[in-house]
Amino acid sequence: MSSDGNRKSRIDQSLGVASLASRTLRLSGRDVSIRLEPSYWEGLEEICRREDLTVDELCDDVRDRMEQQARWSSRSGVSLANALRVFVVGYFRQAATERGHARAGHGQGRPFIATPFDTIPVTSDT
Numbered sequence: 001m002s003s004d005g006n007r008k009s010r011i012d013q014s015l016g017v018a019s020l021a022s023r024t025l026r027l028s029g030r031d032v033s034i035r036l037e038p039s040y041w042e043g044l045e046e047i048c049r050r051e052d053l054t055v056d057e058l059c060d061d062v063r064d065r066m067e068q069q070a071r072w073s074s075r076s077g078v079s080l081a082n083a084l085r086v087f088v089v090g091y092f093r094q095a096a097t098e099r100g101h102a103r104a105g106h107g108q109g110r111p112f113i114a115t116p117f118d119t120i121p122v123t124s125d126t
Contacts, residue, residue: 027060034081043088062087
C-alpha cells in the first residue's frame with residue numbers, strides 16, 4: 001500500500017493542534033503503520049517534494065539510519081514515529097535563515113505567530 005493510503009484526518013492548520021493520523025507505509029517490503037500529527041505528515045510530504053522522494057522512501061531511509069545509530073551506540077528504543085518528528089524538525093531548522101525568520105515575524109516577542117497556536121478561540125461565559 002502506498003503512503004497515500006489510510007489517511008484518517010486532514011485538518012486545516014488554523015484549527016489548531018490535531019490528533020494523530022495513521023498511515024500505512026511500505027518499508028523494506030513490509031507494511032508498517034505510523035501515527036503522526038497531520039503537521040508532521042505535511043512536513044514529510046513537503047520534504048519529499050523538495051528531495052524528489054516518496055514518503056515511503058524517505059521513511060525507510062530514516063528507519064535505516066535510526067537502526068544504524070542504535071547499533072553504534074548503546075541507546076535504542078526510539079520509535080520510528082519519534083525519529084520522524086526529530087528528522088522533520090531538524091530538516092526545517094537547517095533551512096531556517098535569519099531573513100526567513102524576519103519574514104515570518106519571528107523575534108518580536110510573539111513566538112506563536114503563524115503556528116497552530118497563533119489564535120486562541122474566544123469563549124463566552126454567557
